[in-house]
Amino acid sequence: MAIYTARVRRDGEWWLVSVDEVEGLTTKVRLLEQVPMAVREQLAHIPGEFSDPEDAIVMVFPEDDSQCVLHVKDLSERVRKLQYEEQRAMRQAVRELSLQGLTFRDIGEILGVDFKRAMQLAK
Structure with a gap:
C-alpha cells in the first residue's frame, strides 16, 4: 500500500x-x-x-x-492515537475490575461510562 x-x-x-x-x-x-x-x-x-x-x-x-493547517493535522493525528490508547486502557480496566467481582454498573460508574458501554468493552 x-x-x-x-x-x-x-x-x-x-x-x-x-x-x-x-x-x-x-x-x-x-x-x-x-x-x-x-x-x-x-x-x-x-x-x-x-x-x-x-x-x-x-x-x-x-x-x-500553512503552519496552522499542519498544526491542526498534527493535533488530529495525536488525538486519534490517544483515542486508540484510551480504548485499549478502558478495555484493560474493565477486564481487571470485572475479575475483582465488580458489576458492569459499578465499572461504568468508576470509568465514567454507561454500564452498557462497560459491557461492550468487556467483549
Whole structure:
C-alpha cells in the first residue's frame, strides 16, 4: 500500500491537484473530497507503475503548507492515537475490575461510562 501526497491549490471553481511522489501527475476537481478518487484514477492510467491504485492512501495538503493547517493535522493525528490508547486502557480496566467481582454498573460508574458501554468493552 503506497501513500501519496496530493497538493491542492484553488483556481476559480476548481481545485488543481499535483502529486509529490509522481512527477507530472496532475488533475483537477470541484470538491476537496474528490481528490483521493481523482488521484487514484490518474494512478491507474500509468501502466505497470502501480499494482493497485485503489489501495493507495492519498493525503491532501494545501500547496502552501500553512503552519496552522499542519498544526491542526498534527493535533488530529495525536488525538486519534490517544483515542486508540484510551480504548485499549478502558478495555484493560474493565477486564481487571470485572475479575475483582465488580458489576458492569459499578465499572461504568468508576470509568465514567454507561454500564452498557462497560459491557461492550468487556467483549
